[in-house]
Amino acid sequence: MKPSHAIPGSDDILRQPLANQVVFLGRGNDQSPSVVISGYLPGGSILDPADRSGLGVYLSMALMRGTKKHSFQQIYDQLESAGASLGFSSGIHSFGFSGRALAEDLPMLLGLLVEILRFPDFPQTHLDQIRDQLLTSLSIRAQDTEEMADIAFDQALFNNHPYGRDDLGSVESISAITQADLIAHHQRCFKPQGLTLAIVGGVDPARAADLVQQHFSDWSPDTAAAQRSPEFPKTTPAASPIRKHIEIAEKSQLNLVIGSTGPERKSAEFLPAVLGNCILGEFGMMGRIGNVVRDENGLAYYAGSELTSLQLGGSWTVSAGINPENFEKTTDLIHAEISRFSSQPVEAEELSDVKAYFQGRMPLQLESNAGIAGQLLTIERYDLGLDYLRNYRDQIEKVTREEILAAASAYLKPDALVTASAGTLEPAA
Amino acid sequence: MSDQIITATLDNGLQVFLKEIHTAPIISHWVWYRVGSRNETAGKTGISHWVEHMQFKGTPKYPAGVLDQAVSRDGGVWNAFTYLDWTAFFATMPKEKIDLSIDLEADRMQNSLFLPEEVESERTVILSEREGSENEPMFRLNEATDRAAFDHHPYGIEVIGEKKDLLSISRDDLYEHYCNYYSPANAVLTMAGDFEAKEMLERLQKRYQEVPERAVKRIPVTPEAPLKEERRVTVEGPGETVYLRLVWRAPAGSAADIFPLAVLDSILTGPSSLNMFGSGSISNKTSRLYQPLIEDQVAIAFNGSYNTTIDPYLYAITVIMHPAHQPEEAVALIDRQLDQIRSGKISLQEMEKAVKQARALFAYGTENITNQAYWLGYTEMFDKYAWFSEFVPSLKKVSVEDVARVAAQYLRPDQRVIGMYKPYLSKGGSA
Numbered sequence: 001m002k003p004s005h006a007i008p009g010s011d012d013i014l015r016q017p018l019a020n021q022v023v024f025l026g027r028g029n030d031q032s033p034s035v036v037i038s039g040y041l042p043g044g045s046i047l048d049p050a051d052r053s054g055l056g057v058y059l060s061m062a063l064m065r066g067t068k069k070h071s072f073q074q075i076y077d078q079l080e081s082a083g084a085s086l087g088f089s090s091g092i093h094s095f096g097f098s099g100r101a102l103a104e105d106l107p108m109l110l111g112l113l114v115e116i117l118r119f120p121d122f123p124q125t126h127l128d129q130i131r132d133q134l135l136t137s138l139s140i141r142a143q144d145t146e147e148m149a150d151i152a153f154d155q156a157l158f159n160n161h162p163y164g165r166d167d168l169g170s171v172e173s174i175s176a177i178t179q180a181d182l183i184a185h186h187q188r189c190f191k192p193q194g195l196t197l198a199i200v201g202g203v204d205p206a207r208a209a210d211l212v213q214q215h216f217s218d219w220s221p222d223t224a225a226a227q228r229s230p231e232f233p234k235t236t237p238a239a240s241p242i243r244k245h246i247e248i249a250e251k252s253q254l255n256l257v258i259g260s261t262g263p264e265r266k267s268a269e270f271l272p273a274v275l276g277n278c279i280l281g282e283f284g285m286m287g288r289i290g291n292v293v294r295d296e297n298g299l300a301y302y303a304g305s306e307l308t309s310l311q312l313g314g315s316w317t318v319s320a321g322i323n324p325e326n327f328e329k330t331t332d333l334i335h336a337e338i339s340r341f342s343s344q345p346v347e348a349e350e351l352s353d354v355k356a357y358f359q360g361r362m363p364l365q366l367e368s369n370a371g372i373a374g375q376l377l378t379i380e381r382y383d384l385g386l387d388y389l390r391n392y393r394d395q396i397e398k399v400t401r402e403e404i405l406a407a408a409s410a411y412l413k414p415d416a417l418v419t420a421s422a423g424t425l426e427p428a429a
Numbered sequence: 430m431s432d433q434i435i436t437a438t439l440d441n442g443l444q445v446f447l448k449e450i451h452t453a454p455i456i457s458h459w460v461w462y463r464v465g466s467r468n469e470t471a472g473k474t475g476i477s478h479w480v481e482h483m484q485f486k487g488t489p490k491y492p493a494g495v496l497d498q499a500v501s502r503d504g505g506v507w508n509a510f511t512y513l514d515w516t517a518f519f520a521t522m523p524k525e526k527i528d529l530s531i532d533l534e535a536d537r538m539q540n541s542l543f544l545p546e547e548v549e550s551e552r553t554v555i556l557s558e559r560e561g562s563e564n565e566p567m568f569r570l571n572e573a574t575d576r577a578a579f580d581h582h583p584y585g586i587e588v589i590g591e592k593k594d595l596l597s598i599s600r601d602d603l604y605e606h607y608c609n610y611y612s613p614a615n616a617v618l619t620m621a622g623d624f625e626a627k628e629m630l631e632r633l634q635k636r637y638q639e640v641p642e643r644a645v646k647r648i649p650v651t652p653e654a655p656l657k658e659e660r661r662v663t664v665e666g667p668g669e670t671v672y673l674r675l676v677w678r679a680p681a682g683s684a685a686d687i688f689p690l691a692v693l694d695s696i697l698t699g700p701s702s703l704n705m706f707g708s709g710s711i712s713n714k715t716s717r718l719y720q721p722l723i724e725d726q727v728a729i730a731f732n733g734s735y736n737t738t739i740d741p742y743l744y745a746i747t748v749i750m751h752p753a754h755q756p757e758e759a760v761a762l763i764d765r766q767l768d769q770i771r772s773g774k775i776s777l778q779e780m781e782k783a784v785k786q787a788r789a790l791f792a793y794g795t796e797n798i799t800n801q802a803y804w805l806g807y808t809e810m811f812d813k814y815a816w817f818s819e820f821v822p823s824l825k826k827v828s829v830e831d832v833a834r835v836a837a838q839y840l841r842p843d844q845r846v847i848g849m850y851k852p853y854l855s856k857g858g859s860a
Contacts, residue, residue: 360505
């Protein structure tokens with residue numbers, strides 16, 4: 001195996017598109033006795049029909065319940081006897097998959113992966129199990145103040161935009177999903193075009209590429225298929241303040257989310273927003289927000305900020321878990337910090353701190369096979385170029401205080417913030 | 430990759446474990462103290478965890494807010510954990526920056542201020558942390574079953590402590606706890622990463638040797654005898670979902686029986702991973718309990734867990750019930766599988782699978798340098814590092830008879846606690 005540079009780049013990442021438009025990315029790690037497979041294909045909850053919300057999640061859970069060749073038991077006998085794992089997920093814009101195994105078991109893992117992608121069987125008994133699992137998940141989530149505050153925020157901010165949909169669905173939509181729905185949705189979404197997979201670990205990338213070629217090359221692209229991702233609009237901010245609360249009885253802690261829309265991943269504002277967000281609510285003990293809410297006022301165990309940037313835009317939020325009695329005080333403090341952040345440039349020292357943080361932690365994010373695989377997929381998904389990670393340091397260095405202020409003022413408008421909460425605000429009857 | 434470990438004990442009693450790993454230009458530096466909730470007494474529960482928080486609230490050299498930012502500024506990641514037997518602080522950093530982590534850990538080993546205003550601010554932060562946990566039905570069920578599983582041992586109380594104690598613990602209580610237990614003689618330093626061990630040991634000696642040794646007063650902790658009869662607890666609360674948790678006293682982490690228990694756990698509920706970082710997990714769909722609990726739709730999900738602790742702690746099976754079934758049905762199904770295991774009805778294939786799963790989980794864990802430094806210290810908290818390096822060979826030596834004996838000895842129906850979380854308006858009508 002060829003020795004690799006500490007930071008992956010064009011000379012040690014193998015990128016190999018197949019004729020059917022599957023894209024393979026590989027990087028070796030001769031110190032690792034195991035391998036990671038990670039990938040995605042277009043789809044996800046954005047394609048859930050309005051009356052079948054949760055369909056993407058349901059489908060991702062149903063894929064491994066049997067194929068035309070192997071039963072559920074046989075699939076998991078192979079995986080678990082080898083100490084391997086494989087799983088599927090549904091994101092907003094794509095279905096994802098990930099697995100890992102000892103390097104000696106890579107052929108088995110790849111063989112199962114392609115069989116499940118192409119020939120799932122959806123046995124009805126398993127679909128009944130999954131439906132009940134999803135319904136119970138909804139019940140459990142309804143008691144989770146953190147998750148419910150996030151849902152309230154997304155629904156209030158995105159309104160009818162697909163980003164406001166609940167990817168787990170509802171009792172009604174999950175109960176309505178049939179085997180025929182799942183088969184049709186699988187046929188619609190699961191095609192080789194746009195499927196991207198990364199293999200990282202104790203295998204030579206050329207050997208991994210050969211295995212991918214063997215397993216995936218006879219999967220013909222469906223040229224007559226309808227477009228998988230119809231056009232959706234970009235996200236738009238609220239025009240005025242919005243307040244939404246979900247009351248959940250008998251909860252000690254109230255979860256609070258305040259924010260607005262954020263930049264899309266490929267926009268020029270993305271990197272300034274990432275660094276700015278770090279100053280606002282990540283750096284050290286959760287940045288400025290952590291400092292004022294946790295350290296100075298002792299109001300919360302966690303209080304920080306998060307930027308979510310996707311293809312159509314995203315969100316920029318401040319979150320905290322607080323005692324309900326401190327709701328007003330905490331929201332006032334957060335509003336004041338957002339106002340300062342969106343109206344004044346960050347301090348030069350703050351910016352130099354977060355630049356050093358982002359530049360310094362890069363090797364830490366690349367120490368595991370899964371970490372590298374994740375970076376390779378991000379590079380491919382957003383067309384960042386194979387030397388993106390090696391150029392990252394320079395890209396960070398170029399960000400200015402003015403760019404951060406421009407991003408903050410463009411998205412975090414103090415007079416049009418969404419405030420969402422979940423927990424117990426009403427006194428017990 | 431070399432598996433060689435360099436060890437030393439400084440004159441002040443600080444133990445040092447170093448492992449060179451040259452796969453990435455980073456170093457993970459940990460300091461472990463032999464103090465956790467096991468060392469707490471009634472009225473002072475949660476004090477170890479609170480002291481851990483206070484270690485971020487400043488010394489004269491690194492005032493509050495400076496310390497965590499200093500590590501981040503140098504591209505490091507950091508965190509701290511308090512557990513039953515130990516408290517640990519770590520930073521993983523670019524190798525050329527590691528001196529910062531060395532300096533600040535040596536500094537806060539002796540110079541933390543515990544300013545009264547910082548103590549009061551942190552009191553409400555910790556109460557908030559506990560309130561966040563109380564929101565979760567599983568925390569409430571764990572707290573009730575742990576308490577029922579012990580009559581007097583501190584393992585019966587959650588690490589975060591009881592609310593009444595968190596309201597009354599004083600600044601002097603915290604400072605006394607810190608001065609007593611944060612002695613170099615009560616600490617283990619572990620480091621893994623891209624360094625030359627001999628040179629690094631000299632650097633560590635130079636910085637840590639100046640921390641004076643302090644005598645540690647220890648409160649005797651007596652392990653409890655097994656339960657004499659089954660105990661049951663029920664927690665009621667909001668929601669629609671019923672949770673079940675069965676716990677039994679397990680062997681101590683250093684006991685030979687922990688290995689048959691690990692095999693039993695893998696066979697019964699799927700393998701538990703003891704890795705803290707970068708491990709991944711293996712599903713449990715071919716474990717003994719999957720068919721009767723999940724495929725037959727008695728339950729929605731389940732898992733088993735054991736811990737490696739100084740004194741015997743707990744083996745636990747947690748089940749999320751299907752809304753159409755009662756927890757007693759799951760208890761009966763678990764009993765049926767345990768009966769089979771106790772009678773030795775275990776296939777060679779199941780034994781081999783358990784060993785391979787353990788080998789795979791260990792391989793996944795070695796990818797991550799932080800995880801390797803973690804294992805160096807974690808094992809020293811309840812045994813020796815050899816426990817880790819010999820784990821897979823130890824599992825290979827486990828026989829069917831060993832697993833059956835451990836099931837019969839530890840997982841007896843009359844020595845368990847059955848805990849249930851039931852919603853006020855349980856659909857089964859039993860709440």
